[in-house]
Amino acid sequence: xxxxxxxxxxxxxxxxxxxxxxxxxxxxxKVAVALGDIENAFEKVDRTTLYRTxxxxxxxxxxxxxxxxxxxxxxxLCEAGCHCDIKxxxxxxxxxxxxxxxxxxxxxxxxxxxxxxxFVAENVNLVVKGLCDKCSCI
Amino acid sequence: xxxxxxxxxxxxxxxxxxxxxxxxxxxxxKVAVALGDIENAFEKVDRTTLYRTxxxxxxxxxxxxxxxxxxxxxxxLCEAGCHCDIKxxxxxxxxxxxxxxxxxxxxxxxxxxxxxxxFVAENVNLVVKGLCDKCSCI
DNA sequence: TCGATAATGCACTTCCGTTGCATGTGATAA
DNA sequence: TTATCACATGCAACGGAAGTGCATTATCGA
Ligand SMILES: [Mn+2]
Ligand SMILES: [Mn+2]
Ligand SMILES: [Zn+2]
Ligand SMILES: [Zn+2]
Numbered sequence: 001x002x003x004x005x006x007x008x009x010x011x012x013x014x015x016x017x018x019x020x021x022x023x024x025x026x027x028x029x030k031v032a033v034a035l036g037d038i039e040n041a042f043e044k045v046d047r048t049t050l051y052r053t054x055x056x057x058x059x060x061x062x063x064x065x066x067x068x069x070x071x072x073x074x075x076x077l078c079e080a081g082c083h084c085d086i087k088x089x090x091x092x093x094x095x096x097x098x099x100x101x102x103x104x105x106x107x108x109x110x111x112x113x114x115x116x117x118x119f120v121a122e123n124v125n126l127v128v129k130g131l132c133d134k135c136s137c138i
Numbered sequence: 139x140x141x142x143x144x145x146x147x148x149x150x151x152x153x154x155x156x157x158x159x160x161x162x163x164x165x166x167x168k169v170a171v172a173l174g175d176i177e178n179a180f181e182k183v184d185r186t187t188l189y190r191t192x193x194x195x196x197x198x199x200x201x202x203x204x205x206x207x208x209x210x211x212x213x214x215l216c217e218a219g220c221h222c223d224i225k226x227x228x229x230x231x232x233x234x235x236x237x238x239x240x241x242x243x244x245x246x247x248x249x250x251x252x253x254x255x256x257f258v259a260e261n262v263n264l265v266v267k268g269l270c271d272k273c274s275c276i
Numbered sequence: 277t278c279g280a281t282a283a284t285g286c287a288c289t290t291c292c293g294t295t296g297c298a299t300g301t302g303a304t305a306a
Numbered sequence: 307t308t309a310t311c312a313c314a315t316g317c318a319a320c321g322g323a324a325g326t327g328c329a330t331t332a333t334c335g336a
Binding site: 172173186189209 | 322323324325326332333334
Binding site: 014016018019045046047048049052053071 | 313314315316317318323324
């Protein structure tokens with residue numbers, strides 16, 4: 001908890017109880033979480049506050065948003081030294097169609113994609129859908 | 139128009155005026171279209187009907203749905219012999235962040251993605267974002 | 277032509293994301 | 307310490323898009 005405070009301060013983000021708890025929640029989760037998951041974990045806190053907390057984290061590159069194709073935005077903590085906005089740092093994501101969980105494959109970088117003449121690639125989103133390791137052996 | 143009728147009949151889809159028009163609209167468009175685009179093109183037709191028309195097309199593999207990350211589903215006609223449901227047939231999509239248009243790169247197949255031990259890949263969605271050929275030279 | 281079946285239109289709902297504004301709280305300077 | 311101000315929080319409402327129930331209308335086969 002002490003470490004979290006120092007970390008947030010280093011990003012010039014005010015320390016609040018909610019921010020610490022949300023950060024801790026994200027850190028303990030092994031999978032990407034939706035806003036609804038956070039709302040369920042902190043039922044006494046207003047949705048809007050949690051929404052803006054995550055937005056603040058996102059704007060300061062503490063979390064990155066994941067579009068896994070479900071239509072619901074997911075969030076996961078960035079790795080140390082992660083540059084979500086830099087194209088070369090993009091990793092792929094996996095969405096399990098059985099348990100509905102989404103995970104980062106931070107060590108699997110997206111291969112360089114060639115686009116036709118005249119097109120300029122700035123960003124890539126790659127989501128693999130299937131069965132996760134927990135669901136595949138059922 | 140005659141060809142369209144024969145095509146829909148071959149898929150056991152009833153011929154209606156709206157279905158013919160929507161199919162023609164999709165065929166003439168070079169880019170993927172959102173439901174809202176179709177609604178704008180056929181203001182006299184109820185949204186729900188257009189919604190269900192596209193759903194019918196999708197269920198019969200006449201169009202495929204595209205998730206380009208904007209949060210709004212796009213649709214495009216399938217190529218001849220396109221198997222949207224088959225993993226090996228998947229092509230990538232390009233979304234222009236300037237003009238907001240989404241296009242199919244039907245000749246660019248998605249490279250085989252390796253996933254960690256225990257995970258089973260069934261489907262892949264790959265969207266490249268950037269500037270399209272019309273917007274890059276401005 | 278008639279009846280079964282499917283398509284269409286209208287109203288309504290749900291879900292998620294987002295914003296406006298009033299209130300509370302914590303840092304800072306006088 | 308106290309006044310002040312910026313920012314965090316809570317509450318309410320809005321918005322777009324997707325989806326559903328049901329009554330009406332059109333289509334097709336018998
Ligand atoms: Mn990730
Ligand atoms: Mn396509
Ligand atoms: Zn799973
Ligand atoms: Zn463009």
